[in-house]
Amino acid sequence: MLSPLDALVVVLVRPRNPLNIGAAARAMSNFGIHRLRLVNPYAVAFREAHSAVGAARLLNTAEEFGSLAEAVVDCTLVIGTTAVGNRALYHPLRQLDSETGCTIRDQLKAGRVALLFGSEKIGLTNDDFSHCHWLLSIPTHAHHISMNLGQAVAVCLYEIACGKSRGEIGAAQLPSTTPDTASATAGEAEQITEALLEALHKSGYVKPGNDAVTEKKVRSLMLRLNLRAADAKVLLGMVRQIVWKLRRAAKEKD
C-alpha cells in the first residue's frame, strides 16, 4: 500500500557538499521518504557519500536534472525553503509548525509535493522562488537563522512525516480532495506561462531587455493562482488560441 509520503519529493538545488547530500538522504530514509532529486549538483561524487549511512540505495536512485523546471514538472505543489533574513519576499511565507505539516500532508493525498532546499552558500535564488507556490521557513533564533542543509532537511521531514493530523490535534478535518478539484502540476502551469509569454512578446507588453523579469513575473503569477488541473487546461486552450491569432496577424503583415 502506498503511503501519502511516497508523493513527497525532496529537491536539492545546486548542492555543493556531498556530505550534505548524503546527510539529506539519511534523514529522508529515517522518515520513510524516498524520492530525491538534484538540480545541477556541484559534486558528481555524491552517490558515494559516507554520510548517507543506511541510505545508499536512496542516493543511487536519486534523479539529476538540468533545471528546476524539469525537476518539479510533475508536482502539484512546490514549496521553497528559506531562512528569510533580510530579503524582501513576494511569495506567501509560512513557518514550519504542526499546522503547516498538516497542510502539506493534506496536499500529499492530492498529488506530488516538491520540497526545495537551496545551496549551502546562498540558498534558493529569486529565480528558484519563481517556481514555488509558497515559501517555508524554519522558526530559528533571530541571531542565528541559517541551518546546516542536512539538519534543515531532517527538521522539515520530521514535522511532515511525524506530525499529528488535524483530527488528532483537535481541529476539524479538511474534506478529502475530489477529482474535480485536483491541482494542476507545475508542468501544466509552465505550459500556460510559456504560451502567455509568447502572447505578451507578440503584443509588445514585454519591453526590450525585460525578458527575464517578465518571465519570472508571469511564472510566479501562474503558481499563485493555484490552478485546478481542469482550469489549467481551459486557460491553456484560451491563451494558445490567442497566440495562434497573433502569429497569423504577424504573418499577414509581412
Place this chain on the structure above:
Amino acid sequence: MLSPLDALVVVLVRPRNPLNIGAAARAMSNFGIHRLRLVNPYAVAFREAHSAVGAARLLNTAEEFGSLAEAVVDCTLVIGTTAVGNRALYHPLRQLDSETGCTIRDQLKAGRVALLFGSEKIGLTNDDFSHCHWLLSIPTHAHHISMNLGQAVAVCLYEIACGKSRGEIGAAQLPSTTPDTASATAGEAEQITEALLEALHKSGYVKPGNDAVTEKKVRSLMLRLNLRAADAKVLLGMVRQIVWKLRRAAKEKD
C-alpha cells in the same frame, strides 16, 4: 530576560566525531539553546570543529565532565534519547511529538532539564539510562531508525524550542498576511473577464452562438482563481495589451 530555554542543557555522552559535536552546537544555536556539556568526548579537538558554523562561542563555553552523574547534577529532569531498536527498556519511553515538547517546556519553567545524546556508534548505555528519569525516541521509520547525531539534536530541539503550547495547539493558523495579499474585488475580476472575452472573440476562440456559455465559463474561472488585488492589476494590464494588439491587427487587415 531569561527564556525557559536557558534551562535546557544538551549533554553529549562520549561523542566521537568533532564534526557531529560542531553540528550539534550549530543546531543549538539555531534554536536559541546555549548550554552544551560533554561527557568524556573522544576527540579533544572538537572546539575548532568547522561544522559549528556560527556557533564557535557556544563550543568554546561547552563544559567537559568526567562522568554523566557530574554532568547532570544540577538538573531536575534528565531525559535520555534512544533509537530503541531491539533493546529491552526498563524506563518510561516517550515519542518525540508536540505533547512531549509541551511537557519538556513545562518542566523548563521549574528547573534545568538535561537532554542526553549517546555516542554515534552505540548510543546511550544501560548505565547511562540509569541516570535518566525517562527516555525519548524520535519516531523514525521502522527500517531505518538510527539518525545522525547532529540531525537528531536538531529535530529534538526544533520540537522543544518551536512547538506550540497546549493552549495554542489546534488553534487556527493565521497566515502571515501582508498588504500585498489583499484579495481582488469581484469588480476587478470582472474587468479581466471582459478584456479576456474580447481577446477570445478576436482570436476566434468563441464559436458563433457560444457567447453566453463562454462568458459564464470565463467569469467563474476568474473567480475561482481567488486573485489578489495586486495580481489582478498585473493580469488586467497583460490582457489589455493583448487586446490592443489584436484590435490593431484587425484594423490593419481592413
